[in-house]
Amino acid sequence: MGSKIAGKKHSPAGKIIVWVVLSIMAVIQIFPLVWLVDFSLASSNEMFTSGLLVMPKKIQWGNYAKAFVDGHFLLYLKNSIIINGLAVLLVLIISIMAAFAVHRMRWKLSGFVKTLLLLGMMIPIHATLLPNYKLYNTLNITDTCWALLIPYVAFSLPQALYLMTGFLDSVPIELEEAAVMDGCGIYRIVFQVVIPLLKPSIATVSIMTFLNNWNEFMMARTYLSSPKWKTLPFSVLEFTGQYSSNYAVQFAVMALTAAPAVIVYIILNKHITKGVAMGAVKG
């Protein structure tokens, strides 16, 4: 481990240690993904090698073509974006309104309601799989986007509420007072005064909610049956059966499914890590 001081002074020994440690960790984190991409470009029987990576005799782009078409990539990606996008939107609106109600408004039960809503953070999401399945069936909403939207929103809400109440503290009450003087109602205060001030927190909550739900598949697998609303993880889940005798295509579909999130992450790297850090430290 290098020393803070040593690092700042660029002492060579400290610097080498810093680079060695980080490189080792980086290789551990990234090599499996490199392996994945490498094998996805080979043919199935080239995989049984003893080396760590294969040099494909011919790069098999066809694997990706199969994965793209038979994995319903575009449809599932679109579904994922819509469902997650709507979930984020709903979580934001509901959490801001609720946070304002329990934190700023004056009423007797505000503390109790806040605790109640935050309780959701402790409930294991998968314990609700069984009753929810029955419930949604009775209401005839299995296999619709609601079957995913409702639980996604519900289980992201407590954390969002927690973060939003925290952030609300930093919004100066004087601004609201000024708005009241101008004759604004509460709704206008929430949507025109408070929301613009909460923008960094909105980013954090959006990112946290998106990350939490983007990769979810257990509920999707239980509640959905037709391809209409299936989300991106299904490309992988369905493929293992469909192409059980073709490993390379399975690798291709995994790489392809991972790609959107990775690409967006690399582009928005700074914002996402900042958002996560902010959310996690506060939460």
Add this chain to the structure above:
Amino acid sequence: MKKLYGNKAVITTLILPGILVFMFAIFLPICMSVYYGFTEYSGMGTAKFIGLDNYKEILHDGAFGKSLFNSLLLALGFIFIQHPLAIITAAVLDKLEGKAESFFRCVLFLPNVISVAVIAYLWKFIYNPDFGLLNNILHAFGQKESVNFFSTENAIWAVLVVLVWHGFGWGMLIYYTGIKNIDPVLYEAAAIDGSNTFQTFFKITLPLMKPVIQINVTMAIISALKQMETVYLLTGGGPGNSTQFAANYLYQQAFKAFKYGYGNALGVIFIVICLISTVLLNTIFRKKKEA
């Protein structure tokens, strides 16, 4: 002003969506679980009320006990393997600046954004005894026999490795932020006192990180309890029940063994355990803070 902020109608409209979502998606299902937990019900036909029989059965259910034990093991794995690595990496990353820093931060966090579905299948291949990456690495180091990472003894460790690997970036990032928030003046003071790197780390960085560590430990224990998706795809809880976890087990009981009633009883116990652990952890850490 006061009147405006105490307007009952406005409060109701603001809080109602949140309450509705909570009631419908969390409270109502839990009530249903409590109800079905008292019944013998295959999921089809009619439910038969059997009182506490399901709960008595849970007391003797070895597989459920095993799943709680596995959660404990996983939590310990997180706390004693993932978190020390994450803290050290975060402290080291803190020494870098500019492009290099953002490169490493990006790479180390990357697995976190990839779907569990991809991660689980990827690691299934990595562990494969015939062409898997890990065995090929071992072969490169001269190991002759292929190792079976999913044997009864090894499987839980194999699961642990995947989870530690996948969640590493998250923990690292939080610690990293924590370290960044430490006032540099303290380090300068330590340097003037002649502290070396290790002393600084143990005397300043670690103590100041205590709140962050506490949050992370709580999160580690809770996420170990809630573990399901990785195990569901990686091992399905097997071989035997050696990698069983509560959520996966209740799912299997309800949808595989036709014991929907029993599955719900497990769900109720599972929720209670999660609630108790969270409250317990919070109390412990709060007491420590006061002490």
Add this chain to the structure above:
Amino acid sequence: MRKKLIATMMAAVMTAGLITGCGSDGGKTTSGGGSSSKGGNETITLKLFSNLPDRKNGQGLVEQKIIDEYMEANKNIKIEVEALDEEAYKTKFKAYAMDDMPDVVSIWGQPSFLDEVLAAGTLAELNESDYSDYKFVEGSLEGFKKNGSLYGLPRNTDIAVFYYNEKMFNDNGWTVPETYDDLLSLSDKINDAGITPVAMDGGDGWPMAIYLTDLAFRIEGPAVADKINEAVAKGDFTDEVFSDATSLLVKSAKAGLFQKGYDSQDYGTAMNLFTNGQAAMFYMGTWESSMATNEDIPKDIRENIRVFVMPSVSGGTAKNTDLAAWNGGGYAVSQGCQNKEEAIKFLNYMYQPDKLSKYGWENGVGLSAQDQTSYTTGNETELQKQIMSLLTNATSMSGTPINDCGPSAFKTVIESEIQNVSNGTTSIDDFLLTIGKSCQ
């Protein structure tokens, strides 16, 4: 910068939401079965829930082909398929069973699957006399009946076999084992050559349960079926045949008959070991005989796949021509579905002898539960001919796999416990005790 980003993101999401209409009635349009269109040529949507996810090979291909033909012939019918692999299928089936079953479903004519399903009245009753000229093999409908009423139709006649790579056997001078001891000594030889003897899907539990049944059958002969039923009914597996068969399985696993990590590897992994030449044999049912025509499998392997059945066990009473065969998988129509008449019509269409059975034969996907002798053309793959001759030379046939003979709680337990006993985690006595307990 960030503000703009968020704003754009939100705007994009909102418009996306509006455009695709995840609003009030999103998704309902598919499930409503065309209720919106008025009178006349109303489109009827049938949902088929299938356990054949691979729609381009084997049985999934056959199933899809019939569906396409049917939709072509009946323009007003639309058939939507949801296909999952077997384990996922059974889980989802049970979830569906609570409400809202798809119209046509894959089922298994075995107590472990059907008992609870029939008890809950989930499946529609079929009229047995409709099928008198469908050439069903005698006795094949029995598993699908309850109190004399018929609730489903069998798709296959299944026999568990060892697929082996004949070229690999010839190249190495290995011969097909006559007795179980031969198999074990062959296994040593194959291991010495650095190849896996038998690829086993041990991760799922049921193939090993079939293996166990196969062994018990070899020891006890056809009478074993009664012994199994009796043991399940009493919850008592102390009969010698069970401990003998189990110890033989444990011994084989210990001797390295199966691949390393067999107890955690799934169907696809085990099969790929064999189809990629990493294993000399593969223990699976005859429904996989379409491997011989699967283009994804290298040519020099798929053309050399042959089979043999479980060799005789010393001291056992069964002959090598006594087959442990069963009529497992099949189809049924759900009781509660809206378009029951249409669903049964489609079911009957599938089972017309020149559909499922004939196409199945032409595609070499194992044996159907209907008489297939008239479809022989001489162009079949060697593998298919061999399997047919197994069947025609059989001196007796019986043998529902042990895991399917009891209630589903028993099935769940035995399929997980058999992993533990085969790898030595639990003792044979404990294994038999535990599975006995789960029968109550």
